[in-house]
Amino acid sequence: MARFITVASGKGGVGKTTAAVNLATALAALGKKAAVIDANVTTPHVGISVGVAHEKTLNDFLKGEAAFEEIAYNHLLGFRVIPAALSLDNLPGVDFSRLEELKTKFDDDEIVLIDSAPCFGKEGLAAIKLGDEIIFVTEPYHISVADVRRAGLIANMLNKKILGVIVNNALKENYEMSTTEIAALTNMDVIGYLESDSNHLKGLAVKAPLVAYNRALPNSQEYLRIAASLAGVPYIPEKRKRRFWGMFSFLRRRTAV
Numbered sequence: 001m002a003r004f005i006t007v008a009s010g011k012g013g014v015g016k017t018t019a020a021v022n023l024a025t026a027l028a029a030l031g032k033k034a035a036v037i038d039a040n041v042t043t044p045h046v047g048i049s050v051g052v053a054h055e056k057t058l059n060d061f062l063k064g065e066a067a068f069e070e071i072a073y074n075h076l077l078g079f080r081v082i083p084a085a086l087s088l089d090n091l092p093g094v095d096f097s098r099l100e101e102l103k104t105k106f107d108d109d110e111i112v113l114i115d116s117a118p119c120f121g122k123e124g125l126a127a128i129k130l131g132d133e134i135i136f137v138t139e140p141y142h143i144s145v146a147d148v149r150r151a152g153l154i155a156n157m158l159n160k161k162i163l164g165v166i167v168n169n170a171l172k173e174n175y176e177m178s179t180t181e182i183a184a185l186t187n188m189d190v191i192g193y194l195e196s197d198s199n200h201l202k203g204l205a206v207k208a209p210l211v212a213y214n215r216a217l218p219n220s221q222e223y224l225r226i227a228a229s230l231a232g233v234p235y236i237p238e239k240r241k242r243r244f245w246g247m248f249s250f251l252r253r254r255t256a257v
């Protein structure tokens with residue numbers, strides 16, 4: 001049975017989709033079977049972020065007009081994607097109560113990440129309800145962190161297991177909230193800390209999550225570390241791996257002669 005982890009926030013635009021697709025990429029790189037569901041049906045971004053061209057979507061499934069096999073796409077990066085429709089024409093008739101049925105279809109996956117809409121309207125709530133575990137994403141500012149605190153109360157009321165909060169887009173300026181302050185205000189563990197890095201946007205332009213765009217970057221390494229912790233496997237930093245293989249460089253020199 002797959003683990004269903006919702007990536008949620010109160011405030012919009014804080015990095016949920018970025019976290020979901022990078023964690024899926026990282027989990028796949030660690031040899032785990034992962035999938036991402038775009039449960040942000042009104043403003044879907046997963047498909048565009050990873051370059052999945054899709055005919056049938058989650059919307060068709062939720063309308064009862066497509067089977068699961070028609071809406072689950074195998075991505076080249078090794079995970080599965082369930083995209084939502086880009087066209088507004090595909091919104092009428094979408095029935096969020098069918099998300100529970102969708103959940104029964106993931107026999108083949110170990111971790112399913114659910115990319116949520118922001119806020120706690122019908123859509124955001126449906127995504128929180130769908131996950132058994134929740135990861136919150138915030139920027140290190142009070143308006144965003146206060147929303148996570150409120151979202152956490154809702155998740156607690158729904159008996160969800162809160163894995164913690166990922167701090168994204170940090171500039172490391174002294175006007176930002178510290179991880180200690182964020183943990184105290186949200187009453188959650190800070191499980192990740194990502195700096196603001198324009199490489200995310202460069203990756204987005206070529207539809208590559210940062211972990212695939214450049215695995216050595218600090219934020220990619222941070223996503224790999226978080227993914228390893230989620231999957232319960234050891235995290236080996238890229239630098240240490242290089243140092244390890246570097247010890248065998250004399251072999252390369254010898255064979256080159």
Ligand SMILES: Nc1ncnc2c1ncn2[C@@H]1O[C@H](COP(=O)(O)OP(=O)(O)OP(=O)(O)O)[C@@H](O)[C@H]1O
Pocket residue numbers: 009011012013014015016017018019040043045116117118168169170194195196197198199200201204219
């Ligand atoms: N650490 C970062 N550094 C720089 N840019 C980032 C970082 N994380 C995310 N971004 C960029 O910020 C924008 C918003 O990120 P994203 O779409 O993941 O947010 P979201 O929370 O899913 O938004 P929404 O609430 O609209 O669904 C995107 O253009 C993304 O590439």
Ligand SMILES: [Mg+2]
Pocket residue numbers: 016017018040045115116
């Ligand atoms: Mg999003």
